[in-house]
Amino acid sequence: MSVDLNAPAWHGQRWAARTALAAAALAVLLPLGYGGLDGVLLLAAGLTGGAVTAAAVWWTLTRRGPARWLAAVLAAVTPTVVVVLFVVTLGWVLVLSPVLWAVAVWSGRYALRSTGKRPRRMKEHRARSVRRPFLLMNPRSGGGKVERFGLREKAERLGARVVLLDPEEHQDVTALARAAVAEGADLLGVAGGDGTQALVAAVAAEHDLPFLVVCAGTRNHFAMDLGLDRADPAACLDALTDGVELRVDLGFAADHPFVNNASFGAYAAVVQSPAYRDDKIGTTLELLPDLLTRQRGPRLTARIDATTLDGPQAVLVSNNAYRTGDPVGLGRRERLDSGLLGILGVKVDSAAEAAALLLDPDPEGLAVLSAREVIVDADRPEIEVGVDGEALLLPTPVHCRIVPGALRVHVPRKRPGVPEAQPRLNWRQLRKLAATAGRA
Structure with missing residues (x-):
């Protein structure tokens, strides 16, 4: 005889799975039943509209002149027309159906989260006290956050030596950090953008010193994760007096460190343009047609263990993998200590492939991989690389690697933390759970 030791928990998961399946079925059947044949046609129109919109976006990015503007109008008008058709045809059902979908998604994720393994969070270590912390601060970062939040004054009250970077001239932050170490600094920190964070972090890792991140940049992706x-x-800055230590990985593209990512292909070529700083949108729209249609730029090859990505327009190599199955947390990393690089490769050569990239749950044009090392090669001796937003020109092939646990990052004991990733809905697993959960 079998005994279920967790009957109440399994019972709740079973009913959550059943609720998800029932709500999803009603969300689909209600519009079809209410609209009859019109409902079926409307569903087909919605799928077609999505494909047309994706194709129009592709044409907008790969065309110039009147063709681009016509495609842009099509990309804006198509979803509007589809929404109007849904409103006219379905009326009140249009409100109820999304509510049912929301119930299905919430219930399904609850059921799967209860049964699946929770991701291992970054382990906290005791942070040893420091006596001579050294911080570099960029007064221009984030629109002047250093002055607005009184960062220099607070850091100095807590015993840190602070050096303000001169916005009028280029300064070698790596040299400044190494000089501070030579003078006895026992912690290095940065209040600035991710590119500056990476350079100083590499010096801290080199000397096995703790590193402090002050999120004074514009986007602060590293701080967010x-x-x-x-x-x-x-x-x-509370980490200076009441902090814990996280052991964090550090990525390298050739000899250049990155805390977030190194990008190759279309984006890297765009940010390399001298006009990009002054006119980001205009420069991007001017360069993308030639880059995406392979009339300009290198032909890339990325080798990841036994897998080869041939001819992608873009490759993103990240310090730990970005979330891809959680739309709410897209662009975030669950952890920074897996010891693996995340690799995203995109290859799209037609409007049809662009539509598949949007509509297909597992598109051929998108590669999502992880590995300790990645080699990015090209059909030319040098290629553009964006390393944490900084534009570089590196000789090929570019060897990307990760050093596990290289960084000893001090963070405040009290902090928001990284939101837990939502599990991807797996309807087959939900069906099994609804039928079998509760049995030992």
């Missing part, structure tokens, strides 16, 4: 409070940069 460390779970820091980006709305309050001054709170990051």
Whole structure:
């Protein structure tokens, strides 16, 4: 005789799975039943509209002149027409159906989250006290956050030596950090953008010193994935007196460190343009047609273990993998200590492939991989690379690697943390769960 030791929990999961399946079925059948033949046609129109919109976006990015503007109008008008058709045909059902979908998604994720393995969070270690912390601060970062949040004053009150970077001239932050170490600094920190963070972080890793991140940049992706409070940069300095230590990986593209990612292909070529800083949108629209249609730029090859990506327009190599199955957390990393690089490769050569990229749950044009090392090669001796937003020109092939646990990052004990990733809905697993959960 079998005994279920967790009957109440399994019972709740079973009913959550059944609720998800029932709500999803009603969300689909209600519009079809209410609209009859019109409902079936409307469903087909919705799928067609999605494909046309994706194709129009592709044409907008790969065409110039009147063709581009016509495609842009089509990309804007098509979803509008589809929405109007849904409203006219379905009326009140249009409100109820999304509510049912929301119930299905919430219930399904609850059921799967309860049964699946929770991701291992970054382990906290005791942070040893420091006596001579050294911080570099960029007064221009984030529109002047250093001054607005009183970062220099607070850091100095806590015993840190602070050096403000001169916005009028280029300074070698790596040399400044190494000089501070030679003078006895026992912690290195940066209040600035991710590119500056990476350079100083590499010096800290080289000397096995703790590293402090102050989220004073514009986007602060690294700080976000460390779970820091980006709305309050001054709170990051609490790590100097009440902090814990996280062991974090560090990525390298050739000899250049990155805390976030190294990008190859279309985006890297765009940011390399001298006009990009002054006119980001205009420069991007001017360069993308030739880059995406392979009339300009290198032909890339990425080798990841036994897998070869041949001819992608873009390759993104990240310090740990980005979330891809959680739309809410897209662009975030669950952890920074897996010891693996995340690799995203995109290859799209037609409007049809662009539509598949949007509509197909597993499109051929998108490669999602992870590995300790990646080699990116090209049909030319040098290629453009964007390393944490900084434009570089590197000789090929470019060897990307990750050093596990290279960084000892000090963070405040009290911080928002990284939101838990939502599990991807697996309807086959939900059906099994609804039928079998509760049995030992």
